[in-house]
Amino acid sequence: GLQDTLTSIVALQRQHSAQNTPAMKTRGELIRHALPADIDLWAFDIAHALGEFGGDLGVEGSDGTGLKSHVPWVRIFSSTLSPKPTDGWYLVYLFHPDASGVSLCLSHGSTEPKSGSFQGRSKAEIKELMDWAAIVVDGETTVISKFYPKSSIPDDTRLHLDLIHFGRILRKFYAAQNSGLSPGASGSDVAQILQLAEEMASPFKQPATGQGWGLSPAARRAVELRAMRVAENWLEREQFTFKDVSLTDSCDYRAERAGE
Numbered sequence: 001g002l003q004d005t006l007t008s009i010v011a012l013q014r015q016h017s018a019q020n021t022p023a024m025k026t027r028g029e030l031i032r033h034a035l036p037a038d039i040d041l042w043a044f045d046i047a048h049a050l051g052e053f054g055g056d057l058g059v060e061g062s063d064g065t066g067l068k069s070h071v072p073w074v075r076i077f078s079s080t081l082s083p084k085p086t087d088g089w090y091l092v093y094l095f096h097p098d099a100s101g102v103s104l105c106l107s108h109g110s111t112e113p114k115s116g117s118f119q120g121r122s123k124a125e126i127k128e129l130m131d132w133a134a135i136v137v138d139g140e141t142t143v144i145s146k147f148y149p150k151s152s153i154p155d156d157t158r159l160h161l162d163l164i165h166f167g168r169i170l171r172k173f174y175a176a177q178n179s180g181l182s183p184g185a186s187g188s189d190v191a192q193i194l195q196l197a198e199e200m201a202s203p204f205k206q207p208a209t210g211q212g213w214g215l216s217p218a219a220r221r222a223v224e225l226r227a228m229r230v231a232e233n234w235l236e237r238e239q240f241t242f243k244d245v246s247l248t249d250s251c252d253y254r255a256e257r258a259g260e
Contacts, residue, residue: 001038001156002035002038002039002156002159002160003153003154003155003156003159005030005034005035005038006035006093006102006148006153006159007150007153008026008030009027009030009031009035009072009095009102010095010096010099010100010101010102010150010153011099011150012024012026012027012030013027013095013096013097013098013099014099016068016070016097017068018067018068019067019068020068024063024068027063027068027072028063028068028072031061031062031063031072031073031074032060032061032062032063033061035061035074035093036059036060036061036074039059039074039076039163040059042160042163043057043059045160045163045164046076046163046164046167049163049164049165049167049168049170049171050078050167050168050170050171050174051171051175053078053080053081053170053171053174053175053178054078054167054171056078056079056080057076057077057078057079058076058077058078058079059074059075059076059077060074060075060077061073061074061075062074062085070097071094071095071096071097072095073085073092073093073094073095074092074093075090075091075092075093075107076090076091076092076163076167077089077090077091078090078174081174081177081178082109084109085109086109087109088108088109088177089106089107089108089170089173089174089177090106090107090108090170091104091105091106091107091163091166091167091170092104092105092107093105094107099150100149100150101147101148101149101150101153102147102148102153103145103146103147103148104145104146104148104162104163104166105144105145105146106144106145106166106169106170106173144169146162146166228244228246228252228253231252231253232244232253235253235255238257239257240255240256240257241255241256241257242254242255242256243255
């Protein structure tokens with residue numbers, strides 16, 4: 001069962017090696033085959049939780065290509081909306097490198113391909129993703145990650161219920177993404193979509209002044225973060241060295257290029 005497989009993988013984390021030792025071979029089999037097979041037994045229920053986005057449900061695991069990774073994972077996703085681990089939103093089991101346990105997370109690809117290698121997203125992009133997530137789940141951010149300690153990984157019934165619950169939240173993300181409300185759209189596009197949604201929900205609400213008509217604080221923050229991302233991309237393109245000072249100064253970035 002799922003509980004036994006998760007427990008076995010967590011225990012093997014204590015024996016991590018970058019080389020393909022017997023322990024790492026066993027861990028690889030559990031990550032790439034056994035755990036996805038356990039999850040597949042509940043594929044119908046998970047697909048149902050995802051609604052219209054569950055028709056192309058995928059499950060895959062990785063323990064590293066070549067050298068064995070410290071943090072193996074198994075993810076659950078829509079093949080259309082998250083074709084690769086570096087694209088889109090998905091559910092994922094992440095195994096802690098200190099063998100303390102495993103976390104079920106609703107996550108987004110945290111790296112992107114550049115010049116043939118993978119590089120981490122900028123701080124502005126990560127903040128934009130997190131603010132967007134907060135808007136979509138509207139108060140449910142505390143369930144974006146759930147940690148199972150090694151000594152108390154729950155039984156299959158509880159694990160099943162958690163997967164279904166997280167699947168329903170992922171459905172909200174996919175619905176928002178499919179409707180055009182997604183990080184990476186221009187700030188004005190995001191504001192217009194949020195404005196339209198608010199007009200439909202509150203047709204008699206008077207327009208607010210300031211940044212964004214009728215936007216919530218979280219939505220206004222998302223628009224601001226999008227603006228910061230555009231500025232950061234421009235600074236990089238123009239070969240400025242720069243620092244994000246938005247938390248301490250009256251501006252967002254301080255930048256310099258050839259003494260300018």
